[in-house]
Amino acid sequence: RKEVEQDPGPFNVPEGATVAFNCTYSNSASQSFFWYRQDCRKEPKLLMSVYSSGNEDGRFTAQLNRASQYISLLIRDSKLSDSATYLCVVIQIPSNTGKLIFGQGTTLQVKP
Amino acid sequence: DADVTQTPRNRITKTGKRIMLECSQTKGHDRMYWYRQDPGLGLRLIYYSFDVKDINKGEISDGYSVSRQAQAKFSLSLESAIPNQTALYFCATSDAGPTNTDTQYFGPGTRLTVL
Numbered sequence: 001r002k003e004v005e006q007d008p009g010p011f012n013v014p015e016g017a018t019v020a021f022n023c024t025y026s027n028s029a030s031q032s033f034f035w036y037r038q039d040c041r042k043e044p045k046l047l048m049s050v051y052s053s054g055n056e057d058g059r060f061t062a063q064l065n066r067a068s069q070y071i072s073l074l075i076r077d078s079k080l081s082d083s084a085t086y087l088c089v090v091i092q093i094p095s096n097t098g099k100l101i102f103g104q105g106t107t108l109q110v111k112p
Numbered sequence: 113d114a115d116v117t118q119t120p121r122n123r124i125t126k127t128g129k130r131i132m133l134e135c136s137q138t139k140g141h142d143r144m145y146w147y148r149q150d151p152g153l154g155l156r157l158i159y160y161s162f163d164v165k166d167i168n169k170g171e172i173s174d175g176y177s178v179s180r181q182a183q184a185k186f187s188l189s190l191e192s193a194i195p196n197q198t199a200l201y202f203c204a205t206s207d208a209g210p211t212n213t214d215t216q217y218f219g220p221g222t223r224l225t226v227l
Contacts (some may be wrong), residue, residue: 008152009178034164044155063220086141087154091214098215105152 003027004090006103012112017078021106023088024070032091033064033071037084038105044087047073078110118203124225131190131200133221133222135203144186145216146170146178148199150181155202161186193226200224 006023012021013019025033033050048055050071060073075082088103118138125131135144144161147155147170157170159178167178177189177196190197203219 004154034214041221043220044216045218046215100157100214102153102155 002058002103003092003106004088004101004103006088006106010107010109012109012111013078015078016081017110018074018076019078019108020072020074021086021088021108022070022072023103023106024068025088025092025101026069027090027091027092028069030069030090031065032090033062033063034089034100035060035071035073036087036089036102038087039084039094044102047086049100075108080110080112083108083110113152116136116203116205116217118201118219118222121220122223123211124227125193127192127194127200129148129193129205129226131224132145133188133201133203134162135186135188135219137184137205137217137219140183141205141207141217142182144180145204145206146186147202148192148197149186149202149206149221150199158201175204190224193224196227198224198226202217 004025004059035047037047038044048057048062050064054063059076063072068088085105085107090101119134145160148159149155149201156172158176160168161180173181194227205214206216
């Protein structure tokens with residue numbers, strides 16, 4: 001079983017739709033969680049951190065469920081510019097080692 | 113100007129050749145990393161360094177070596193390239209300071225093809 005798993009998709013949605021991605025992690029001792037965004041043939045960039053209490057940044061909401069060991073990303077009112085691959089990232093050991101585990105990514109295509 | 117740069121951006125080489133990928137950063141970060149990305153596998157850590165005298169193996173270090181020449185420079189070498197090292201390679205940095213949030217800042221990537 002992979003340490004961090006995502007449905008690769010692609011998720012094809014119309015503009016304005018709400019779409020949600022889940023990511024599961026296998027190590028219950030995982031400490032920190034993030035969502036990164038990667039555009040085609042470009043480098044990943046941090047989208048948002050995921051906090052235990054959940055957090056929202058504009059149209060994006062991230063949630064953490066420690067009991068079920070998954071994190072989620074909800075995108076409301078999808079825009080064409082949201083088309084990208086979304087990478088789930090987990091730090092499994094104390095953050096002072098700085099090692100991240102990446103999921104394979106979920107691809108989102110927003111259609112006009 | 114980009115904070116994390118990589119050279120070359122694209123490289124085609126033959127099996128058995130020695131290849132060096134360079135990474136430079138102007139962010140002043142102590143921590144630097146090398147990843148490779150393959151379709152369906154996500155990013156995997158090759159090597160990482162927390163300062164100039166620190167080198168650590170990552171998940172898939174076999175066939176690779178690194179050098180941290182200065183705080184701002186971290187190079188990755190393939191001593192004898194093989195076709196299954198064909199991939200997209202990313203360098204990244206992160207801040208180990210008191211406000212460290214483990215955010216990684218990636219370079220633009222090097223697309224390496226080994227024939």
